[in-house]
Amino acid sequence: MIISISKKANSGYDSDLTHIQKTAMAIFNKLVRDGDAELLYPPLSDKLLIQKDNIFLSINKSSNGCILNISGVDDVAKMNYHYDVWFNDYFYHKMKVRFIKCVDKRRTDVETELINRDKESLDKILKDINKNDN
Numbered sequence: 001m002i003i004s005i006s007k008k009a010n011s012g013y014d015s016d017l018t019h020i021q022k023t024a025m026a027i028f029n030k031l032v033r034d035g036d037a038e039l040l041y042p043p044l045s046d047k048l049l050i051q052k053d054n055i056f057l058s059i060n061k062s063s064n065g066c067i068l069n070i071s072g073v074d075d076v077a078k079m080n081y082h083y084d085v086w087f088n089d090y091f092y093h094k095m096k097v098r099f100i101k102c103v104d105k106r107r108t109d110v111e112t113e114l115i116n117r118d119k120e121s122l123d124k125i126l127k128d129i130n131k132n133d134n
Helices: 019-033 089-133
Strands: 002-005 038-040 048-052 055-062 065-074 079-087
Touching (some): 019 048, 019 065, 019 079, 038 089, 048 089, 055 089, 065 089, 079 089
Antiparallel strands (some): 065 079
């Protein structure tokens, strides 16, 4: 089942979004902040990809905004779904910034964890060396 929403918001105000656009944006916001969701940003294609369980989102830049594709499988209704929701450039930029901030936060968390591991490991090596000197 494919449903395409083509109503366009003319400005950058959230109040100008349709109910469907607001709901699609809420789904995006929820998944992009979910620590269990996989976030992918292939720079050559300039797509933003999110996957969590059986839900897939992709944000594809267009000449005058973007298309947020939401697809997946509804296990209860036993059906596949696919929605294409258009957003203007303002909202594309807003989603991209939010996405990149979440990816960057994850990167920073991983770097911090690795630095802490290295620090602990180096401290242990120094302690072992000092113990062997005595």
